[in-house]
Amino acid sequence: MSFKNLGLCDQLLRAIKEQGYDEPTPVQKEAIPVILNKRDILAGAQTGTGKTAGFTLPMLQLLHDHKPTKGKHHVRALILTPTRELASQVQESVEMYGKFLPFKSTVIFGGVKINPQIAALRKGMDIVVATPGRLLDHVSQKTIDLSKVDFLILDEADRMLDMGFINDIKKVLAVLPKQRQNLLFSATFSNEIKKLTDSLLNSPVLIEVARRNQSSEQIKQVVHPVDKTRKRELLTFLIKKDNWKQVLVFTRTKHGANRLAGQLEKDGITSAAIHGNKSQNARTKALADFKSGQVRVLVATDIAARGIDIDQLPHVVNYELPNVSEDYVHRIGRTGRAGNNGEAMSLVCVDENEFLANIEKLIKKDIHKSVIKGFAPDPSIKAEPINMGGGNRAKGGGGRGNSRNRNSNRNNNSRGANSSRGRR
Structure with a gap:
């Protein structure tokens, strides 16, 4: 199968060709047609499987198919990631694959000044890649409008939960439109991921390109x-x-x-x-x-x-x-x-x-x-x-629970605590 068979427009195929890719990876083969059918998905994919392109390409295609009437750009796609490094990587992919399309995108995360981000958002953006803490800073300052979001993508959702972002994610969901397409990507499927799936996704299609919690055979x-x-x-x-x-x-x-x-x-x-x-x-x-x-x-x-x-x-x-x-x-x-x-x-x-x-x-x-x-x-x-630090000694997966509890406590603190978490 080639990318041409997946129903992508010429502009996307041109960008893919420029990157030297000929055939989609397994996760792209499975995810792209399902997303283009406007279904929610729960995708279990290891890093390095091409999952970023697996959601970026169909997202851009659907934005292209349903362009709004001329006027100001509105945030129609929101991509949440756990860290600023990953947010930057995803934004690079959005720009790389969308270079021949008219959509505007930006990335917002903590650890840097907020004013340049506010200036970029005021210009109007179609796609925003963000870490949860800094996104909520913008929501609280009313510098971002999420009322017209059509797509919500949670990338590396398991890591976001491990880092204690569950309350932040719930706050983001509360300000999004009820009618939207949701895509959740996770390298592992924990009980917490299953709970999030039940509350977030609507009759999702399950996509697994590697067995759960399985290390790559490569x-x-x-x-x-x-x-x-x-x-x-x-x-x-x-x-x-x-x-x-x-x-x-x-x-x-x-x-x-x-x-x-x-x-x-x-x-x-x-x-x-x-x-x-x-x-x-x-x-x-x-x-x-x-x-x-x-x-x-x-x-x-x-x-x-x-x-x-x-x-x-x-x-x-x-x-x-x-x-x-x-x-x-x-x-x-x-x-x-x-x-x-x-x-x-x-x-x-x-x-x-x-x-x-x-x-x-x-x-x-x-x-x-x-x-x-x-x-x-x-x-x-x-x-x-x-010594795991902070007086916590963890066995097996126990440390994750301790970490999450500490983060949950921070969630109850001031907005400044939320801001510092978003800067990771």
């Missing part, structure tokens, strides 16, 4: 057992031994990301850290330097990495395993994208064996264990509790 996964105190030494050894040019490394904490990036620099490996405490400009520069090859290693926390979209990223390393098992699937999904092969390795100390067991249970497979010569763990070292 990704080679391996665990290297190692003592905690030797992880950095092993990481440096692997990067230098195989001359890795581009590797994304995950840590559990912001402080850990900063510390590891500094240590790798001392080892002669160009590195940068990206996390929620970094300014938007710093995050954008770090990602640009990583994509261009000026930086070999990008050290990231889970939240900050959600907007990282690199087609041929060869290596992902879990320097520390996540305490939330689903985050492992999200992390390794940064490699093996768009049909390319990728490698995901985890440096696991004895303290993390419980996390590893929960991950293997989730993905329903045992991950191959390989001890690197010279880095065999000391069998006399006993496991110790992992």
Whole structure:
């Protein structure tokens, strides 16, 4: 099947051709015809499957088919994402595929000044990509009109719920028209996602291009057992031994990301850290330097990495395993994208064996264990509790509940708290 068979207009086909794409991915084959039939969808798709184009292309097609009478542009499509990096990526796709169509679009998120966003919205926009917190800031200031929205798209809905955005999402839904098309994309299907689906979607079509919570078959996964105190030494050894040019490394904490990036620099490996405490400009520069090859290693926390979209990223390393098992699937999904092969390795100390067991249970497979010569763990070292920060020690998926509770408490605070959450 080619894109021509999906019912897309010449302007979209021209933009697709310019990007060098010939055939739609599985999620695009399934989602585009359903969306064009004006049905709500619940799509379970791993990152790197082409899901952004899977909703961007039919959205643009429907806007093209039902152009309003001439006059001021109104917000007709609203795309919500959990992070500013992902919002920027989605906006780039909207501009890229809609370049030959007359629609105006913008992206709004926190961490930057609000006045330029207000100025852009006043000009009239057809499509808005937003993070929930900053969007609500605009709603409260009456600088955005959502009364004519035809399409609502929730991208990476599972991550939005994990980050405590459920109350913000409900507030957004309250100001949208009742009659609209809803598209929900999620890499995993939790009970919370099912509850949101029941309240949001109208007789949705279920689309799954990978089994629920399943890691991509394109990704080679391996665990290297190692003592905690030797992880950095092993990481440096692997990067230098195989001359890795581009590797994304995950840590559990912001402080850990900063510390590891500094240590790798001392080892002669160009590195940068990206996390929620970094300014938007710093995050954008770090990602640009990583994509261009000026930086070999990008050290990231889970939240900050959600907007990282690199087609041929060869290596992902879990320097520390996540305490939330689903985050492992999200992390390794940064490699093996768009049909390319990728490698995901985890440096696991004895303290993390419980996390590893929960991950293997989730993905329903045992991950191959390989001890690197010279880095065999000391069998006399006993496991110790992992400090998850803030006094919370989580087992398996328990940390996500704690995180959500903390975020829920913030939801009851002032508007300023909502604003800070939107700046992630």
